[in-house]
Amino acid sequence: MSVHNRSRYSRYRGGPDPLAPPVDLAEALDAVAEDVMAGYSPRHALQEYLRRGGRSREGLDDLAARVQQRRRDLLGRHKLDGTLNEVQKLLDTAVLEERKQLARDAMMDNTDRAFREMQLQNLPRSTAAAVNELASYDWQSSTAREAYERIKDLLGREVLDQRFAGMKQALENATDEDIAAVNEMLQDLNELLDKHRRGEDTDADFQNFMAKHGQFFPENPQSVEELIDALAQRAAAAQRMLQSMTREQREELMNLSAQAFGSPQLMAQLGQLDDNLRALRPGEDWTGSERFEGEEGLGLGDGTGVLQDLAELDELSEQLSQSYNGSSLDDLDLDALARQLGQDAAVTARTLAEIEKAMHDGGFLHRGADGDLRLSPQSMRRLGRALLRDTAKQLSSRQGHRDTRVAGAAGEQTGSSRPWEFGDAEPWDVTRTITNAIRRTIAGGGDPGHGLRLAADDIEVAETEARTQAAVVLLVDVSFSMAAQGRWVPMKRTALALHHLISTRFRGDRLQLITFGRYAQTTDIGELTALPPFQTKGTNLHHGLLLAGRFFRKHPSMQPVLLVVTDGEPTAHLLADGDTWFDYPPDPETIRVTIAELDRLGRAATQVTFFRLGDDPGLERFVQRMARRVGGRMVAPETDDLGAAVVGEYLRAHFRGRPYGESDWVK
Template structure:
C-alpha cells in the first residue's frame, strides 16, 4: 500500500533565513555617504543608518520604540494584588458558605451557632489576619473548608511559582506526597547552593541533584552555574515585584505567606533560597521597583514573569541603543527580541546585523591610521558611480534626451575600428571583435561551433576623432552660508560625480578641486567628501581663482575649463605683507577692494583662454548682477540650478565644454 504523507508549512524561525536574498549595500552606502558628506564620521553615519533602517526593514530606533511601547503596555495594563484579591475572594466564599451551613443546621446548639456567627461577623478586615484567626476554626461546611484550604494551597503554589516558573499549574490538585517531594527538593537545593558558596561542591553533586529533582527544572541546566543563573533571574524578579507593592500590600502578603501549605517551613526554605541566590549573583537587580497602574491583577507567579519580561525589555533597549563602547549588532539577543516582539522584529534585527557586517567586510569602510572608520577608495568609486548615474538621469530628464554619451567620452566616432591598446577606453567594435575570433579559431584548425574564445588580440575598439584634453578646475564655495542654506551635501555630491566622470571617462584630463571659504585650498576628493560643514565667514573667490590660475599654468598644453559653484558675492581677498604670509581680509557687505582683486584674478584666467561657467545657488539680486557681470568679462556662462540639480548641471556643462571646446555662449 502506498502511504501518503501530508506536509505542513509555516514561517521559518530557525535562525537566519537560508533563502533570504543577498544584502543590497547600495542603499546603505548612499545613506552613509550622505551623512559623511553632511559632516558625520563614517562610524557615526553607519550608526545613523542602522538606527533609521531602510526602505524595507525596521531600524534600531523603530525596534527600540516597540520595546519601550511594550514596556509601557505592561505597566499600564496590570496591578500587583492578584494573589491578595484571589485569597480574599476564597475567604469571602468560605465565610458565606459557612454562614449558610450554620443557618441550615437545625441540630446545632443555639449557643454554639451564635458563637460561631459572632466569630465570623467580627473577623478582621485584613485578609491575612482573618486567615490566621480562622486557622483553627472547625468548619461545619465542607464547601467552606475546601475554599479555606484552597487559600493555603494557592499561596504555596504562588510562592513556588515565583521561584520556579510553571509550579502553580504543576501543583494544582497536588497530593501531600507531591508537597513532600517539593520540600525535599528545596532542602537539597539549598544544601547544594550552600556547598557551592563554600567552594566544596563537585560536578557529581550537581548531577546527583538533577538525577533526583531534574523533572522540576524544564530549563534543563547543564551545570550548576546555569542553574543558579536561571533561579537568580527569577528570584530577583520576585524581589522587585515585592518592592513594587504598596507597604500595605507587602505586609498583607508576607503575613499570608506564612499560611502557605499550612506550614511556615515553605516560606523559610524560600527565604533561604533567596539569600543563597543573592549572595551568589549579587549583580542581579535585587532592589529595583516599578509603578503599575492597570486594572488586571497579577498573581505572584505571573507577576514575576512580567518582571522578567520588563528586565528583558530593558536589556534589549540597552542593546538596541548601541551606546556601549565597541557595541555591534551581534550584541542584540535575537532570541529575546523574538520572544518579546515576534519573529518579524527578530528578522529585521538579523538583517541589520548582516548589513553591518557586510559593510565592514565589503571593503567600503576601512580604518585609517588614527583608528577611525573612513570611506575607502572603493566606496568613493562606488558612490561616484551612483552619483554620476543620478546626474546623467537628471541631465537626460532636463534635456528631454541623452544628447551626450558618457560611455563615449573619447571623441566623436569615425565609423572605423582599430586594435585595442592598453589604456584605451573607447567602446568595443563587437562585430569586428567576434569576426577576428572566428577567423583565428578557423586558422588554428578548430571548429568555431564547438566553442569560441575571445583573446586580447581579437579585440578592436571603435575609432574616434582626436579631442583636446582639458585641465578642469572645480571651485566650490565652503563658506558658512553653504552649510546654513542646505547646499553642503549637494556641493559634495557634485564634486564626487565630476571627479568620477573625469577619472573613468576622461582619463587624459586633469582635475583639481578647490574649496574656498575665508581662505582657499586644493583638496583631494576623499578630503572634500569627509569635510565637515565650515562655520567661518568669508567667500574668498579671489584666492580660489589664484589657485585655478596656477593649476592652468602647470598644464599649458591642456584646454582650461573653470567651473565655479557659489552662493554669495566675494567677501574676502588675500593681502600680501612683504615677507609675511598672505592674510585674508574679510568685509561684509563686500568691500570694493575685494571685488577689484577678484575681478583682476578672473581676467588672468580669461587671458589663459579658460572656458568658465558660474553655478549660482541663490537668488540674491547682488549675487545675480555680480556673476552676470563676471561671466560677460570672460565670455562665460551663468547657470542657476536648484541645489538638488546641481550635479546634473555641472556634469552637463563639463560635457558641453568637452564636446564643443570652442563654443562660447553668453550668460544664461
C-alpha cells in the same frame, strides 16, 4: 501514499530564512551617503539610518517605541492584588458554608453553636489574620474545610511560582509526596548554592542535582552559573513585585505566607534560597519597584512574570538605543524581542543587523588613516553613478536639449586601429583583437580550436578623429554661507557626479577638486564627500585660482577648463607670507589680486564658467564682469539643478559645441 510517509510543513524556526533573498543595501547606502554629504560621519550616518529605518522597514526607533508601548500596556492593564483577592474569595466561601452548616445542624449543642457563630462573626478584617485565626478551627462543613485547605494550597503554589515559573500549575492538587519532593529539592538546591558560594562545588555536583531534580527546571540550564542566573532573575523580579505593592498588601502576603501548604519548613527554605541568590548575584535589581495602574489582578507567580517582562523590556530598550560604548546590533536579544513584540520585530531587527554587518564587511565602509570610518571607493562609485544618472535625466528633460550621449566616444572612426592603452574609451576592433589572440596562441604552440584567452596586448581599438583632452578644475566654495543656505549637499553631489563622469567615461581627461573658504586646498573626492560644514567665514577665490593655475601647468598639452561654484564675492586673499587676509565688504586689494590671477588663466586660453548661487544682484554683476574679462560664461542654476548645470558645461567645453539649449538656463 502511506500515512506514515507524509511530510508536515511549518514556518522555519531555525534562524534566518535560508531561502530569503540577500538584504538589499541600495537604500541604506543611498541614505548613508546623503547624510555623509550633509556633514555626518559615516558611523553616525549609518546609525541614523538604522534608527530611522527604510521606506518599507521599521527602524530601531520604531522598535523602541513598540517596546515602550508594551511596557505601558503591562503597567496600565494590571494590578498586584490577584492572590489576595483569590484568598479572600476562598475565605468568604469557607465562612459562608460553615454558617450554613451550623444553621442546619439541629444536633449541635446550642452553646457550641453560639460560640462558633461568634467566632466566625468576630473574625479580623485582615484577610491574613482571619486565615491564621482559623488555622485551628474545627470545621463542621466539609465544603468549608475544602475551601480553607485550598487557601493553603493556593498560597503554597503561588509562593513557589514566584521562584520557579510554572509551579502553580504543576502543583495543582499536590499530594504530600509532591510537597515533600519540593522540600527536598529546595534543601538540595540550597546545599549546592552554599557549596558554590564557598567555591567547593564540582561539575558532578551540578549534574547529580539536575539528574535528581531536573523536572523542576524546564529552562534546562547547562551549568550551575546558568541555573543561578535563571533563579536570580526570577527571585529579583519577585522582590520587585513585593516592593511594587502597597504596604498593606505586602504585610498581608507576608502574614499569609506562613500558611503556604501548612509547611513552615517551605518558607524557611525559600528564605535561605533568596539569601543565597542575593549573595551570588548582587548585580540584579533587588530593590526596584513599578507602579501598576490597571484593573486586571495578578497572582504572585504571574505578577513576577510580568516584572520579568518589564525587566526584559528595559534591557531591550537599552539595546535598541545603541547608546553605550561598543554598541552593535549583534547585541540585540532576538529571542526576547520575539517574545515581547512578536516574530515580525525579530525579523526586522535581524535585517537591520545584517545591513549593519554588510555595510562594514561588504566593503561599503572602510577605516581611513585617521581611524574614522569613511565611504569606500566602491560606495563612492555607486553613489557617483546614481548621481550621474539623475543628472542625465535633468539634462535630457530640459526643453530644446539634444540627445547627448556621454559614453566617451572620441569622434568618428577613421577605419584604422591601434593597440589599446589604459584610459582608452574607444570601441574595440573585435576582428583585429581576435586575430591577435589567435596568432599569439599559435606562436606559443597552442591550438586555437580548443579556446582562446584574451590578453591585454591582444586588444586593439578603433581609431577615431582626434579629440582634445581636458584638464578640468572644479573650484567649489566651502564658506559658511554655502552651508547656511542649504547649498552644501548639492555642491558635493555635483562634484561627485562630475568626478564619476570623468573617471569612468572620459578617462583621458584629468580632474582636480579644489575647495576654497578662508583658505583653498586640493582634495580628493572622498575627502570632499566627508567634509563637514565649516563655521569659518571667508571666500578666498584668489587662493583657489592659484592652485588651479598650478594644476593646469602640470598638464600643458590639455585644454584647461575651469568651473567655479560660489555664492559670494571674494572676501579673502593669500598674502606673500602664506597667511590670509579677510575683510567684509571685500577689500579692494582682495578684488585686485583675484582678478589678476583670473586674467593670468585667461591668457592661457582657459575655458571659464562661473556658477552663481543665490539671487544677490551685487554678486550677479560682479561674477558677470569676471566671466566677461576672460571670455567665459556665467550660469545661475537653481540649487537642485547645480549638478546638471556643471556637467552640461563640462560636456559643452569638452565637445566645443553648444548642445544644451543655454537660453533656457543661462543668464
